[in-house]
């Protein structure tokens with residue numbers, strides 16, 4: 001049986017920088033609160049008419065393809081994690097496929113929010129292990145800023161969420177090579193409405209009406225406290241699950257790449273794992289929370305900064321809407 005290895009990573013973030021100072025001019029918030037409660041100093045929001053989920057993911061994928069030393073035509077499957085596709089239907093995988101000029105290659109969309117990239121990576125890993133595909137493009141990309149409630153009522157999520165795209169090339173390698181050791185996926189639908197975007201849902205007579213457009217149900221809702229409390233427990237559990245499954249201990253982790261939800265969550269996990277700063281990668285300070293984008297963007301930045309070396313033990317972990325949570329342990 002083959003193993004899968006990440007052979008190239010890339011990312012793209014929009015050039016529009018949204019500072020805390022700017023946010024405090026449109027909603028009732030301030031720089032001190034945002035930094036103290038979230039760690040975020042600034043984030044990127046897309047420029048309408050310039051950036052799309054497709055254009056951002058194309059830029060990220062093109063970089064990942066180049067760094068993997070392959071060509072677009074070598075890709076035999078696309079797994080695309082996003083909850084903010086350019087169209088309601090079809091999904092974003094086919095739009096990226098068209099731009100890559102690889103018509104005919106299958107494309108699958110994954111809608112698991114903040115855990116989306118790890119779910120997508122796990123799906124891709126299974127296809128490689130069965131021998132069905134050899135080279136898979138796995139993407140996480142979002143435009144969250146257009147679905148945020150930018151009124152005072154939505155301020156706790158409006159200051160967190162942001163836009164960006166990351167991509168990874170996963171390739172089949174022999175068992176003795178570095179690669180994905182295991183992935184661990186979980187969900188609990190009891191908490192679906194604690195972090196959700198209700199409309200335009202399909203289960204009403206008219207999917208889009210002026211009432212729905214004017215209603216907060218058209219914007220992201222998050223019960224931040226509840227999400228936070230579950231996140232810290234689940235992150236810890238799912239990281240330990242991955243270590244245990246592979247007979248590894250916390251101290252063996254070379255780089256932990258947590259989903260960038262809130263710097264306080266990352267710091268709490270770091271402390272629980274007893275890891276020094278250099279073994280945890282955070283970029284939420286500059287990029288905010290890009291949902292499915294955070295982990296592949298972080299991997300690409302970590303690689304660029306020389307923080308991912310061949311053979312390093314890397315742990316990815318995420319928690320978010322669903323609730324869903326997931327981890328993956330791999331050697332780089």
Ligand code: UT7
Pocket residue numbers: 028029030033034037038114155156157159160223224225227228231260261262265289291319320321
């Ligand atoms: O990525 C998907 C998963 N998402 C997460 O994991 C996010 C988890 N949750 C969080 O990160 C945090 O709960 C938030 C950052 C969203 C909120 O932080 P918090 O420390 O939980 O604040 P809170 O909701 O308990 O609110 C504390 C106070 C409230 O005021 P009162 O009632 O004490 O007067 C809020 O109204 O802070 C107020 N507040 C704000 N003040 C200034 C909430 N948002 C803001 C804001 N600026 N943006």
